[in-house]
Amino acid sequence: MSSAKKQYKRITIKSLMEMKANGEKIAMLTSYDYTMAKIVDNSGIDIILVGDSASNVMAGHETTLPITLDQMIYHASSVIRAIEHCLVVVDLPFGTYQGNSRQALESSIRIMKESGGHAVKLEGGSEISESITRILSAGIPVMGHLGLTPQSIYKFGTYTVRAKKEAEAEKLKQDALLLQELGCFAIVIEKVPAKLAEEVAKSLRIPIIGIGAGGGVDGQVLVTHDMLGMTQEFSPRFLRRYANLFDEMSEAFKNYIKDVKSTDFPNKKEQY
Ligand code: KIV
Numbered sequence: 001m002s003s004a005k006k007q008y009k010r011i012t013i014k015s016l017m018e019m020k021a022n023g024e025k026i027a028m029l030t031s032y033d034y035t036m037a038k039i040v041d042n043s044g045i046d047i048i049l050v051g052d053s054a055s056n057v058m059a060g061h062e063t064t065l066p067i068t069l070d071q072m073i074y075h076a077s078s079v080i081r082a083i084e085h086c087l088v089v090v091d092l093p094f095g096t097y098q099g100n101s102r103q104a105l106e107s108s109i110r111i112m113k114e115s116g117g118h119a120v121k122l123e124g125g126s127e128i129s130e131s132i133t134r135i136l137s138a139g140i141p142v143m144g145h146l147g148l149t150p151q152s153i154y155k156f157g158t159y160t161v162r163a164k165k166e167a168e169a170e171k172l173k174q175d176a177l178l179l180q181e182l183g184c185f186a187i188v189i190e191k192v193p194a195k196l197a198e199e200v201a202k203s204l205r206i207p208i209i210g211i212g213a214g215g216g217v218d219g220q221v222l223v224t225h226d227m228l229g230m231t232q233e234f235s236p237r238f239l240r241r242y243a244n245l246f247d248e249m250s251e252a253f254k255n256y257i258k259d260v261k262s263t264d265f266p267n268k269k270e271q272y
């Protein structure tokens with residue numbers, strides 16, 4: 001493992017492979033808008049994920065299912081306008097790639113052309129292998145997503161830890177290997193036992209980015225609004241909060257309201 005961290009001006013798929021080879025962990029966060037993406041990119045993040053979690057975080061839906069391709073393109077193009085350093089991966093939303101591989105390719109091409117994103121992410125393993133192959137054949141980089149796949153929430157009914165049983169763990173290992181062999185450049189593995197995720201990461205050449213998958217993988221991803229403590233209702237064990245912005249923002253809003261009501265704002269210096 002190399003101790004000196006290489007400085008990358010611009011993160012590419014090649015840089016991510018180098019990070020894995022050098023034992024440098026990959027840091028990934030979500031963004032859905034220009035202002036947040038600018039702050040996240042400026043902080044030195046390796047990958048921004050324009051996740052379909054925008055459906056929950058931005059639009060207030062209970063699941064990721066309702067968000068549309070047009071909405072994902074809107075979010076991704078806002079993010080792209082902000083970034084100078086990181087790689088931007090865009091989720092293909094539910095219903096835009098499961099139909100057949102032609103649909104998957106068309107959706108991916110729209111994302112690449114209309115948003116300027118650098119890669120797409122799809123949920124699933126062997127069942128979507130044809131779609132992945134076709135997208136890759138157009139030169140579009142693909143990130144996989146295994147373990148808890150929120151787009152299939154109604155198949156499972158809960159957001160509990162996945163692949164605890166032997167058969168499911170075996171399928172996950174096979175799917176991860178398949179995604180690597182098809183040509184995916186990385187895989188997100190969500191909410192599975194740490195030991196299993198580590199085993200997968202050690203057995204593959206491509207980076208495994210975990211969320212709720214322990215520290216033995218090649219990188220971590222969190223939803224930015226969750227790690228900043230802006231969302232309150234979502235509190236899984238794997239979520240570390242780095243700020244409590246819900247309280248800090250509430251305090252700022254309350255102070256503003258107080259100042260407006262009391263006519264303290266604007267004062268003489270704050271007007272023309
Ligand atoms: O949509 C999303 O934010 C994601 C992450 C949770 C990995 O897929």
